[in-house]
Amino acid sequence: MRLPISSNTHVLVLTGAGISAESGVPTFRDAGGLWEGHDVERVASPRGFFDDPLLVWRFYSERRAALTGIVPNAGHRALVDLEARLGDRFLLVTQNIDGLHLAAGSQRVVEIHGNLMRSRCTRCDRPSFADTTAYRAGVAPMCGRCKQRGEDSILRPDVVWFGEPVVKDALPRIETFVDAAGAHLVFLAIGTSGLVYPSASFVDVTRRAGGTSWLVNLEASANADRFDHVVLGKASQELPALFAT
Numbered sequence: 001m002r003l004p005i006s007s008n009t010h011v012l013v014l015t016g017a018g019i020s021a022e023s024g025v026p027t028f029r030d031a032g033g034l035w036e037g038h039d040v041e042r043v044a045s046p047r048g049f050f051d052d053p054l055l056v057w058r059f060y061s062e063r064r065a066a067l068t069g070i071v072p073n074a075g076h077r078a079l080v081d082l083e084a085r086l087g088d089r090f091l092l093v094t095q096n097i098d099g100l101h102l103a104a105g106s107q108r109v110v111e112i113h114g115n116l117m118r119s120r121c122t123r124c125d126r127p128s129f130a131d132t133t134a135y136r137a138g139v140a141p142m143c144g145r146c147k148q149r150g151e152d153s154i155l156r157p158d159v160v161w162f163g164e165p166v167v168k169d170a171l172p173r174i175e176t177f178v179d180a181a182g183a184h185l186v187f188l189a190i191g192t193s194g195l196v197y198p199s200a201s202f203v204d205v206t207r208r209a210g211g212t213s214w215l216v217n218l219e220a221s222a223n224a225d226r227f228d229h230v231v232l233g234k235a236s237q238e239l240p241a242l243f244a245t
Contacts, residue, residue, distance in 0.1 A: 001229070001231060001241075001242060002241070002242060002243075002244055003186065003188070003214065003242045003243055004186070004212075005085070005086070005186070006184075008089075008184040009086070009089060009184055009186055010086075010089045010090075010091075010177065010180065010181030010184050010185050010186065011082065011086055011089065011090050011091075011186045011187075011188060012091050012093065012174070012177060012178065012181070012185060012186070012187045012188070012202065012206070013079060013082075013090070013091070013092045013093065013187075013188045013189075013190065014093045014094070014095070014187070014188070014189045014190065014192060014199055014202055015079075015092065015093075015094045015095065015096060015101070015189075015190045015191055015192070016094075016095045016096065016189075016190070016191045016192030016193060016196075016199075017095070017096060017191060017192075017193075018190065018191020018192065018217060018218060018235060019073070019075045019076065019096070019100075019190050019191040019235045019236075020096050020098050020100055020191070021191070022073045022075060022191075022234060022235060022236050023070050023071060023072060023073045023076075023100060024070050025066070025067070025070055025096075025098050025100070026066065041162050042055075043055060043056045043059040043060075044056075044059075044159075044161050044162055045161045045162040045163055046161055046163060046164065047163075048161075049156060049161070053140045053154055053156075054137075054138060054139075054140055056156075057135055057139065057140050057141070057157075058135075058137050060116065060157045060159075061133075061134040061135045061136075061137075062134070063116055064116060064117065064132060064133070064134040065134040067098060067099075067116070067117075070098070070100070071100075071103070072100045072101070072103050072104035073235075073236045074236040074237070074239070074240060075190065075191075075234075075235030075236040075238075075239045076100055076101055076103075076104035076106070077104055077105075078235075078239035078240045078242075078243055079092060079101070079104070079106060079239065080104050080105040080106050081243065082243050083106060083107065083108060085245075088108070089181075090108055091108050091110065091173075091174070091177045092106050092108060092109045092110070093109075093110045093112055093170070093174060093199070093202075094109065094110070094111055094112065094113075095112060095113050095192065095196060095199055096111075096113070097111065097113050097114055097115055097116040097159050098116060099111075099115050099116065099117050110167070110170050110173055110174065111167060112160070112166045112167055112170045112199065113159060113160040113166065113167070114157070114158045114159035114160050114167055115158055115159070116157060116159060117130060117131065117132050118130055118131055118157070118158035119131035119141065119155045119156065119157055119158055120155065120156060120158045121143040121145065121146060121153050121154075121155055121156075122143075122153055122154050122155065122156050123143065123146055123151070123153035124143060124145055124146050124153060126143065126145045128158040131155075131158075140154050140155075141154070141155040142154055142155065143155055166198065171198065174202075178205060178206075178209055181209065181211065182209060182210065182211075183209065183210035183211060184211070185206055185209050185210075185211030185212075186206075186211060186212055186213075186214065187202055187203060187205075187206035187211060187212070187213045187214070188213075188214045188215075188216065189202070189203065189213070189214070189215045189216070189217075189221070189227070190215075190216045190217070190235050190239070191216070191217060191218075191235055192215075192217065192221055193221055193222060194221030194222035194223035194224065195221075195222050200222070200223055203215075203223060203226045203227055204226065207226070212228045212229070213226070213227045213228045213229070214227060214228065214229045214230075214231065214242075215227040215229070215230045215231065216231045216233070216235055216238050216239065216242070217230075217231075217232060218232065218233070218234065219232065220232070
Protein backbone atom coordinates (compact mmCIF):
# COMPACT_ATOMS: atom_id res chain seq x y z
CA MET A 1 0.00 0.00 0.00
CA ARG A 2 1.08 3.55 -0.70
CA LEU A 3 -0.17 6.84 0.66
CA PRO A 4 -1.93 8.67 -2.21
CA ILE A 5 -0.22 12.03 -2.63
CA SER A 6 -1.13 14.57 -5.31
CA SER A 7 -0.12 18.17 -5.89
CA ASN A 8 -2.93 19.28 -3.55
CA THR A 9 -2.51 16.73 -0.78
CA HIS A 10 -2.01 18.05 2.75
CA VAL A 11 -0.70 15.47 5.23
CA LEU A 12 -1.34 15.82 8.95
CA VAL A 13 0.70 13.31 10.96
CA LEU A 14 0.18 12.33 14.59
CA THR A 15 2.82 10.24 16.34
CA GLY A 16 2.69 8.52 19.70
CA ALA A 17 4.90 6.38 21.89
CA GLY A 18 5.05 3.52 19.40
CA ILE A 19 7.45 5.22 16.98
CA SER A 20 9.82 6.19 19.82
CA ALA A 21 9.68 2.71 21.34
CA GLU A 22 11.35 1.40 18.18
CA SER A 23 14.34 3.60 19.04
CA GLY A 24 14.48 2.19 22.55
CA VAL A 25 12.54 4.85 24.46
CA PRO A 26 10.67 3.07 27.29
CA THR A 27 6.90 3.34 27.47
CA PHE A 28 5.13 3.24 30.81
CA ARG A 29 2.03 1.75 29.24
CA ASP A 30 4.05 -1.47 28.85
CA ALA A 31 5.05 -1.27 32.51
CA GLY A 32 1.45 -1.08 33.63
CA GLY A 33 1.69 2.68 34.11
CA LEU A 34 4.09 2.30 37.03
CA TRP A 35 7.52 3.69 37.89
CA GLU A 36 9.28 2.16 40.87
CA GLY A 37 5.85 1.12 42.14
CA HIS A 38 4.44 4.65 41.80
CA ASP A 39 1.49 5.36 39.55
CA VAL A 40 2.93 7.51 36.74
CA GLU A 41 0.21 10.10 37.39
CA ARG A 42 1.83 10.73 40.79
CA VAL A 43 5.02 11.93 39.12
CA ALA A 44 3.34 13.52 36.09
CA SER A 45 0.71 15.82 37.55
CA PRO A 46 0.61 19.27 39.14
CA ARG A 47 -0.59 17.73 42.40
CA GLY A 48 2.24 15.21 42.42
CA PHE A 49 4.77 18.00 41.84
CA PHE A 50 3.27 20.09 44.64
CA ASP A 51 3.38 17.13 47.01
CA ASP A 52 6.91 15.93 46.22
CA PRO A 53 8.93 17.94 43.67
CA LEU A 54 12.10 15.98 44.48
CA LEU A 55 10.43 12.71 43.50
CA VAL A 56 9.08 14.23 40.30
CA TRP A 57 12.47 15.64 39.35
CA ARG A 58 14.12 12.28 40.01
CA PHE A 59 11.62 10.68 37.64
CA TYR A 60 12.26 13.19 34.85
CA SER A 61 16.02 13.22 35.42
CA GLU A 62 16.04 9.46 34.93
CA ARG A 63 14.03 9.87 31.75
CA ARG A 64 16.53 12.45 30.47
CA ALA A 65 19.43 10.15 31.26
CA ALA A 66 17.66 7.26 29.53
CA LEU A 67 17.70 9.18 26.24
CA THR A 68 21.50 9.09 26.11
CA GLY A 69 22.48 7.28 22.94
CA ILE A 70 18.88 7.09 21.66
CA VAL A 71 18.64 8.15 18.01
CA PRO A 72 15.81 8.53 15.48
CA ASN A 73 14.87 5.42 13.51
CA ALA A 74 13.80 4.82 9.92
CA GLY A 75 10.24 5.86 10.76
CA HIS A 76 11.38 9.29 11.94
CA ARG A 77 13.59 9.68 8.86
CA ALA A 78 10.77 8.70 6.50
CA LEU A 79 8.67 11.54 7.90
CA VAL A 80 11.54 13.97 7.30
CA ASP A 81 11.65 12.85 3.66
CA LEU A 82 7.89 13.26 3.29
CA GLU A 83 8.05 16.77 4.71
CA ALA A 84 10.78 17.63 2.19
CA ARG A 85 8.39 16.61 -0.61
CA LEU A 86 5.35 18.46 0.71
CA GLY A 87 6.76 21.56 2.38
CA ASP A 88 3.99 23.63 3.97
CA ARG A 89 1.44 20.96 3.02
CA PHE A 90 2.87 18.86 5.86
CA LEU A 91 2.38 19.18 9.60
CA LEU A 92 3.65 16.76 12.24
CA VAL A 93 1.95 16.65 15.63
CA THR A 94 3.64 14.49 18.23
CA GLN A 95 2.51 13.36 21.66
CA ASN A 96 6.10 12.36 22.42
CA ILE A 97 8.34 14.56 24.56
CA ASP A 98 11.68 12.97 23.58
CA GLY A 99 12.57 15.41 20.78
CA LEU A 100 13.44 12.62 18.32
CA HIS A 101 11.49 14.20 15.46
CA LEU A 102 13.50 17.40 15.78
CA ALA A 103 16.71 15.39 16.06
CA ALA A 104 15.80 13.58 12.84
CA GLY A 105 15.39 16.89 11.02
CA SER A 106 11.62 17.49 11.04
CA GLN A 107 10.85 21.23 10.98
CA ARG A 108 7.06 21.64 10.92
CA VAL A 109 6.51 20.04 14.30
CA VAL A 110 3.95 20.64 17.03
CA GLU A 111 5.11 19.06 20.31
CA ILE A 112 1.63 18.99 21.78
CA HIS A 113 2.82 17.61 25.14
CA GLY A 114 6.02 19.66 25.39
CA ASN A 115 9.65 18.58 25.41
CA LEU A 116 11.51 16.64 28.10
CA MET A 117 14.75 18.47 27.34
CA ARG A 118 13.35 21.87 28.27
CA SER A 119 12.54 23.45 31.65
CA ARG A 120 10.54 26.46 32.82
CA CYS A 121 9.92 28.38 36.00
CA THR A 122 6.88 27.67 38.14
CA ARG A 123 6.54 31.36 39.06
CA CYS A 124 7.96 33.90 36.62
CA ASP A 125 7.32 34.44 32.92
CA ARG A 126 10.81 33.39 31.88
CA PRO A 127 10.53 31.57 28.52
CA SER A 128 11.18 27.84 28.60
CA PHE A 129 14.78 26.94 27.83
CA ALA A 130 16.87 23.97 26.72
CA ASP A 131 17.86 21.89 29.73
CA THR A 132 19.38 18.45 29.30
CA THR A 133 20.58 18.13 32.89
CA ALA A 134 19.77 14.89 34.67
CA TYR A 135 19.71 16.27 38.19
CA ARG A 136 21.03 14.07 40.98
CA ALA A 137 18.60 12.61 43.50
CA GLY A 138 17.54 15.09 46.14
CA VAL A 139 18.12 18.14 43.93
CA ALA A 140 15.30 20.43 42.81
CA PRO A 141 16.64 23.03 40.32
CA MET A 142 15.83 26.64 41.10
CA CYS A 143 15.15 29.56 38.77
CA GLY A 144 18.17 31.81 38.37
CA ARG A 145 16.08 34.80 37.27
CA CYS A 146 13.89 34.64 40.38
CA LYS A 147 16.99 34.27 42.55
CA GLN A 148 18.32 37.56 41.18
CA ARG A 149 15.11 39.15 42.45
CA GLY A 150 15.59 37.64 45.89
CA GLU A 151 12.91 35.01 45.36
CA ASP A 152 13.09 31.21 45.46
CA SER A 153 11.25 29.47 42.65
CA ILE A 154 11.60 25.89 41.53
CA LEU A 155 11.89 24.88 37.90
CA ARG A 156 9.73 22.17 36.33
CA PRO A 157 10.11 20.14 33.14
CA ASP A 158 8.46 21.88 30.17
CA VAL A 159 6.00 19.05 29.60
CA VAL A 160 2.23 18.71 29.82
CA TRP A 161 1.10 16.80 32.89
CA PHE A 162 -2.13 14.95 33.54
CA GLY A 163 -4.90 17.47 34.10
CA GLU A 164 -3.14 20.25 32.15
CA PRO A 165 -4.14 21.60 28.70
CA VAL A 166 -1.98 20.85 25.69
CA VAL A 167 0.76 23.29 24.68
CA LYS A 168 -0.55 26.80 24.03
CA ASP A 169 -1.30 27.59 20.37
CA ALA A 170 -0.99 23.92 19.36
CA LEU A 171 -4.67 23.39 18.57
CA PRO A 172 -5.13 26.68 16.65
CA ARG A 173 -2.14 25.77 14.47
CA ILE A 174 -3.62 22.35 13.74
CA GLU A 175 -7.06 23.82 13.04
CA THR A 176 -5.57 26.32 10.59
CA PHE A 177 -3.80 23.51 8.74
CA VAL A 178 -6.97 21.38 8.56
CA ASP A 179 -9.06 24.32 7.32
CA ALA A 180 -6.53 25.06 4.56
CA ALA A 181 -6.47 21.41 3.48
CA GLY A 182 -10.21 20.80 3.29
CA ALA A 183 -11.07 17.62 1.41
CA HIS A 184 -7.42 17.30 0.35
CA LEU A 185 -6.47 16.36 3.92
CA VAL A 186 -4.78 13.03 4.62
CA PHE A 187 -4.46 12.20 8.31
CA LEU A 188 -1.85 9.64 9.34
CA ALA A 189 -1.65 8.37 12.93
CA ILE A 190 1.47 6.39 13.91
CA GLY A 191 2.15 4.44 17.08
CA THR A 192 -0.78 5.84 19.06
CA SER A 193 -3.16 4.22 21.51
CA GLY A 194 -6.19 6.18 20.35
CA LEU A 195 -7.06 6.93 23.97
CA VAL A 196 -5.52 10.37 24.58
CA TYR A 197 -7.60 13.42 23.70
CA PRO A 198 -7.72 15.76 21.90
CA SER A 199 -5.36 13.84 19.59
CA ALA A 200 -7.66 10.82 19.40
CA SER A 201 -10.32 13.04 17.83
CA PHE A 202 -8.21 14.06 14.82
CA VAL A 203 -9.53 11.11 12.82
CA ASP A 204 -13.09 12.40 13.31
CA VAL A 205 -12.04 15.93 12.37
CA THR A 206 -10.56 14.50 9.17
CA ARG A 207 -13.79 12.71 8.28
CA ARG A 208 -15.84 15.86 8.80
CA ALA A 209 -13.44 17.74 6.52
CA GLY A 210 -13.94 15.14 3.78
CA GLY A 211 -10.37 13.83 4.01
CA THR A 212 -9.00 10.32 4.38
CA SER A 213 -7.35 8.70 7.38
CA TRP A 214 -4.60 6.13 7.84
CA LEU A 215 -3.35 4.30 10.91
CA VAL A 216 0.07 2.63 11.21
CA ASN A 217 0.39 0.68 14.45
CA LEU A 218 1.77 -2.57 15.80
CA GLU A 219 -1.78 -3.44 16.79
CA ALA A 220 -5.21 -1.91 16.29
CA SER A 221 -5.67 1.18 18.44
CA ALA A 222 -8.76 1.91 20.50
CA ASN A 223 -10.19 4.04 17.68
CA ALA A 224 -8.94 1.93 14.76
CA ASP A 225 -12.46 1.30 13.48
CA ARG A 226 -12.80 5.02 12.67
CA PHE A 227 -9.87 5.01 10.20
CA ASP A 228 -10.28 4.47 6.46
CA HIS A 229 -7.08 2.44 6.19
CA VAL A 230 -5.21 0.44 8.85
CA VAL A 231 -1.66 -0.87 8.40
CA LEU A 232 -0.39 -3.14 11.16
CA GLY A 233 3.39 -3.29 11.60
CA LYS A 234 6.43 -1.35 12.75
CA ALA A 235 6.59 2.27 11.67
CA SER A 236 10.27 1.88 10.76
CA GLN A 237 9.30 -0.74 8.20
CA GLU A 238 5.88 0.42 7.02
CA LEU A 239 6.44 4.15 6.57
CA PRO A 240 9.25 4.02 3.97
CA ALA A 241 7.06 1.70 1.85
CA LEU A 242 3.95 3.81 2.42
CA PHE A 243 5.70 6.96 1.21
CA ALA A 244 7.50 5.38 -1.75
CA THR A 245 7.18 7.39 -4.97
